[in-house]
Amino acid sequence: MTARDRVLRALPAIAAWAAAMVTLVLLRQRLAHPPAWLGLLAAAANLVAALRAAGGEPDDLVSLVVYATELDEYRASLSDLGEVWRHHFGRRYPAMALVGVSALLNPLARVELMGVAVVPDD
DSSP: OOHHHHHHHHHHHHHHHHHHHHHHHHHHHHSSSOOHHHHHHHHHHHHHHHHHHTTOOGGGEEEEEEEESOHHHHHHTHHHHHHHHHHHHTTOOOEEEEEEOSOOSSTTOOEEEEEEEOOOOO
């Protein structure tokens, strides 16, 4: 599969990401202080959708960076976050880093994921 083909296959995932972000924004507007796992839930779903649109699977992830605006809350929610992780990625953990940031591009976002995957050629 060519890079162009992968990009074309990813377009539905981009649309799904946009819809998920709208839903997440609406949820966050209803909650005064949404839990950390809510942001990870949306970010993980988006990452899995993008992986699948490119012909990959969660097992193809080789590294992941989690950007979080509230590290203390993130650490305090590890049990809930673990459930969200296992729901989307199973029990496989790629090389990971947690990075504290003061803000993300979306002002309502509190968690962002950046994953690197090695997707085998068809």
